[in-house]
Amino acid sequence: MAKLYFHYATMNAGKTTMLLQASYNYRERGMTTMLFVAGHYRKGDTGLISSRIGLETEAEMFRDGDDPFARVAEHHDHTTVHCVFVDEAQFLEEEQAWQLARIADRLDIPVMCYGLRTDFQGKLFSGSRALLAIADDLREVRTICRCGRKATMVVRLGADGKAARQGEQVAIGKDVYVSLCRRHWEEEMGRAAPDDFIGFTKA
Ligand SMILES: [Zn+2]
Numbered sequence: 001m002a003k004l005y006f007h008y009a010t011m012n013a014g015k016t017t018m019l020l021q022a023s024y025n026y027r028e029r030g031m032t033t034m035l036f037v038a039g040h041y042r043k044g045d046t047g048l049i050s051s052r053i054g055l056e057t058e059a060e061m062f063r064d065g066d067d068p069f070a071r072v073a074e075h076h077d078h079t080t081v082h083c084v085f086v087d088e089a090q091f092l093e094e095e096q097a098w099q100l101a102r103i104a105d106r107l108d109i110p111v112m113c114y115g116l117r118t119d120f121q122g123k124l125f126s127g128s129r130a131l132l133a134i135a136d137d138l139r140e141v142r143t144i145c146r147c148g149r150k151a152t153m154v155v156r157l158g159a160d161g162k163a164a165r166q167g168e169q170v171a172i173g174k175d176v177y178v179s180l181c182r183r184h185w186e187e188e189m190g191r192a193a194p195d196d197f198i199g200f201t202k203a
Contacts, residue, residue, distance in 0.1 A: 001104070001105070001108060002103075002104040002105075002107075002108045002109050002110040002111070003104055003110055003111075003135075003136035003137050004100055004101045004103075004104045004110075004111045004113070004131075004134065004135045004136050004137070005110070005111065005112045005113060005135060005136065005137045005138075005139065006089065006113045006115070006128075006131040006132065006135040006137070006138050006139070007019075007112065007113065007114045007115075007139045007140075007141050008114075008115060008116065008117040008128060008131075008132070008138065008139070008140060008141065009116065009117070009140065009141035009142070009143060010116065010117070010143060010151050010152060010153060010154045010179035010180075011116065011154045011177040011178070011179050012052065012143060012177070012178075012179055013141045013142065013143035013151075013179065014051075014052075014141065014143070015087075015114040015115070015141050016049060016050070016051040016052070016055075016087055016114065017051040017052070017053055017055060018114065018141065019035075019049065019085050019087050019112065019114045020049065020051055020055045020056075020057060022083075022085065022112060023035060023057075023083070023085050026082055026083050031082035031083070032079055032080060032081050032082055033081070033082060033083045033084070033085060034060065034071075034072055034075060034081050034083075034084045034085070035047075035049060035057065035058075035059035035060065035084075035085045035086075035087070036059055036060045036061070036062050036068060036084070036085065036086045036087070037049045037059040037060075037061060037062070037086075037087045037088055038061070038062060038063075038087070038088035038089075038091035038092075039061045039062065039063035039091075040088070040091065040170065041061075041087075041088060042061055043058075046058045046059075046061075047059040047060055047061035049087045059087065062086070062091075062092065062096060064093055065093075066096065067096075067099055068084075068086075068096055068099050068100055068103070069099035069100070069102045069103055069106075070099075072084055072103050072107065072109065073103075073107060076107055076109065081107075081109050082109065082110075083109065083110050083111075083112060084100070084103055084109055084110070084111045084112070085111075085112050085113075085114070086100065086111065086112070086113040086114065086115075087114050087115075088114075088115055088116075089113035089114055089115035089127050089128070089131060090115035090116040090117075090125035090126075090127045090128045091115075091125065091126075091127055091170075092113075092115075092126065092127030092130065092131070093126060093127070093130075094126055094127075094129070094130040096127070096130075097127060097130035097131050097134060098130070098134070100113065101134055101135075104136070113127075113131055113135070114141075115127060115128055115131070116128060116154070117132070117152075118153065118154070119154070119169045120154055120155055120156040120163075120164060120167075120169075120177070121165075121166075121169075121189075122153060122185070122189075123169075125169070143179050144179075144181075145179065145180045145181035145184055146180075146184070147181060147183075147184060149181035149183070149184075150181060151179035151180055151181055152181065152182055152185075153179070153180050153181070153182050153185035154177050154178065154179050154180070154185075155177070155178050155180060155185060155188045155189065156171065156175045156176070156177055157175060157176045157177070157178060158175060163188040163189060165189055165190060
């Protein structure tokens with residue numbers, strides 16, 4: 001049976017590059033993939049998946065209330081779909097995560113989701129919470145903090161170069177995100193004393 005996968009990480013771990021490479025591998029073998037991205041990422045009326053290293057491709061958008069199961073089922077009816085990819089999967093609604101599970105369970109198509117685990121305040125996103133709960137296969141995409149430890153958290157730096165401690169969960173394109181280990185994240189967020197401070201807000 002096909003599986004629902006969740007590849008999760010912090011920012012700048014290369015998730016999107018992995019997604020595009022994996023989709024390319026299918027297409028190179030003459031197979032069909034369907035790509036989805038959150039509606040925040042678009043060019044006009046088309047979803048756009050773009051990676052930091054310059055690769056990009058058009059994709060279907062998912063927005064609140066959309067039904068990815070219905071869209072994949074309709075497409076699969078006339079063209080066999082071999083794999084479904086979802087970028088920025090943290091923005092899925094809980095119900096949409098279940099619809100993706102149904103694509104695996106009822107259409108027997110593997111679904112590969114890529115997204116952030118937590119926001120800049122260390123809280124789960126809706127899509128991440130649902131995927132961590134129900135995905136068959138959880139895979140951590142690793143990146144490192146400046147100290148060399150594994151980065152599991154992200155801070156959002158404002159125009160003043162300081163880590164935001166409050167604010168909206170989503171602020172796309174306006175701010176800079178930096179991935180940190182949990183210890184240095186707590187220091188940047190002012191939750192723990194910076195006894196070996198190596199942060200970004202001080203010289
Ligand atoms: Zn660190």
